[in-house]
Amino acid sequence: MSTISTTQPLTTASSTAERPRSGNWDGGNEPFKASYGKLMMWFFLLSDAFTFAAFLTTYGLIRHRNPAFDPNAGVPFEFSTAYWPIPDKVFNAFPGLHGMDVPLGFVALMTMILIFSSVTMVLAVEAGHRMDKKDVQKWLLWTILFGATFLASQAWEWSHFIGGHEEGTLMADGTTFYGANLTQNQYGPVLFADLFFFITGFHGTHVFSGVCLLVYCFIATTNGTFHKRGHYEMVEKVGLYWHFVDLVWVFVFTFFYLV
Amino acid sequence: MANHASTEPVQAGEIPKPNVGWIWKTFFVLVGITALEFVFVFLMNPGTLRNSIFIVLTIFKAFFIVAEFMHLKHEVKALIWTILIPMALLIWLLIALVSEGTYGGQAIQNAFN
Structure with missing residues (x-):
C-alpha cells in the first residue's frame, strides 16, 4: 500500500521532468536577447542618467529660487546679479565674428556637430553588423573627428565665458569685473557660472571619455581584433555610450540654453 | 602571409550592401526638431508655454535618439x-x-x- 502512496508524487515529478522548464526566465537562455556587456552598458547608462538628473534638479531649483528678468518692465536687459541672465544674451559670440551679436549661434553649431557624430556612430555600428572593416574604420574616424571638434568648440566657449564680454559688469564695490570664475561672474548670480562649469564640464568629460573609447575601437578595428572575434559588439557598446552623451547634450541644451 | 587569406572569414565580395536609409531619416527628424526649437526661441516671449514646448520637443528628440540610434525600440x-x-x-x-x-x-x- 505504501508503494501507491509514493508513486503518486513520483508520477507528478516525472511528468514535470518530461517537460523541462524552458520559459524565458527559467535559466539557460537570454531573456533580454542581449549580451552581458550590452546589458551592463544599458544599466551603467541608467545610473549615469541619475547623476545628470541630480545636476538638472540642482539647476532647476536654483533657477527657480532666482527671479527671472521681466521684459515688460521697460528696462533693457543688462547683466545683473538681481535676476537670472537670459541665455541668448550670455552665449551670443561666434569665433571669427568678433563683436557681433549671434544669439545661441555657436551652441547651435555644437549641437549639430554632436548630432552628426551620433549619425556617423550609427553608421559605424551598421558597418560592424555587415563585418565591413573598412567602413567601420571610416565611420569611427569621422565620429572621432566630430567628437574632438565638439570638445574644441566647448574649450572655445569656456574660454570666452571665462574671459568675458567687453563691457564687463559694475560690481557692488565699484570695480568692473570681466568674465567669470567660481566665486564671481559678470553675467548674473554666482551660481549661474558655477552651474555652467559643472554641468557642461561634466558633459564634456563624458565626451572626452567617449573619444578615448572610440580611439581604442579604431585601433582594435585596424588591428583586426574585432574581425577575428567574429563580431563588432564593442563598437556597438561604445556606440550606446556615445548616443547617451548626445542625449544628455539634448537635455543640457534645452535646460541651460533655451529655457 | 600564405595563410592570411584563409584566416579572413569574410571575402571582399561578401560584404552586403549598407542599409542606411533609416539612419538619415532619423537624422533629418532630429535636425528638424532642433531648427523648430530655434524658431520658438526667437519668435516667442519667454514663459511657461514656451518652456513646455521646449520640454515636449526635447522628449521627442530623446525618443528618436533612444529608440532608433540606441536601438531600444527593436x-x-x-x-x-x-x-x-x-x-x-x-x-x-x-x-x-x-x-x-x-x-x-x-x-x-x-x-x-
Whole structure:
C-alpha cells in the first residue's frame, strides 16, 4: 500500500521532468536577447542618467529660487546679479565674428556637430553588423573627428565665458569685473557660472571619455581584433555610450540654453 | 602571409550592401526638431508655454535618439521596460524635487523675513 502512496508524487515529478522548464526566465537562455556587456552598458547608462538628473534638479531649483528678468518692465536687459541672465544674451559670440551679436549661434553649431557624430556612430555600428572593416574604420574616424571638434568648440566657449564680454559688469564695490570664475561672474548670480562649469564640464568629460573609447575601437578595428572575434559588439557598446552623451547634450541644451 | 587569406572569414565580395536609409531619416527628424526649437526661441516671449514646448520637443528628440540610434525600440519588451520604468520614476522624482524644493526654499525665506 505504501508503494501507491509514493508513486503518486513520483508520477507528478516525472511528468514535470518530461517537460523541462524552458520559459524565458527559467535559466539557460537570454531573456533580454542581449549580451552581458550590452546589458551592463544599458544599466551603467541608467545610473549615469541619475547623476545628470541630480545636476538638472540642482539647476532647476536654483533657477527657480532666482527671479527671472521681466521684459515688460521697460528696462533693457543688462547683466545683473538681481535676476537670472537670459541665455541668448550670455552665449551670443561666434569665433571669427568678433563683436557681433549671434544669439545661441555657436551652441547651435555644437549641437549639430554632436548630432552628426551620433549619425556617423550609427553608421559605424551598421558597418560592424555587415563585418565591413573598412567602413567601420571610416565611420569611427569621422565620429572621432566630430567628437574632438565638439570638445574644441566647448574649450572655445569656456574660454570666452571665462574671459568675458567687453563691457564687463559694475560690481557692488565699484570695480568692473570681466568674465567669470567660481566665486564671481559678470553675467548674473554666482551660481549661474558655477552651474555652467559643472554641468557642461561634466558633459564634456563624458565626451572626452567617449573619444578615448572610440580611439581604442579604431585601433582594435585596424588591428583586426574585432574581425577575428567574429563580431563588432564593442563598437556597438561604445556606440550606446556615445548616443547617451548626445542625449544628455539634448537635455543640457534645452535646460541651460533655451529655457 | 600564405595563410592570411584563409584566416579572413569574410571575402571582399561578401560584404552586403549598407542599409542606411533609416539612419538619415532619423537624422533629418532630429535636425528638424532642433531648427523648430530655434524658431520658438526667437519668435516667442519667454514663459511657461514656451518652456513646455521646449520640454515636449526635447522628449521627442530623446525618443528618436533612444529608440532608433540606441536601438531600444527593436529590443525585447522586458529590456525596454527595464530601462523606461526607472527613467519615468526618475523624471517624477526630478519634478517633485524641483517643485517641493522651490516651495520649501520660499517657506524658509519667508520665516526669516
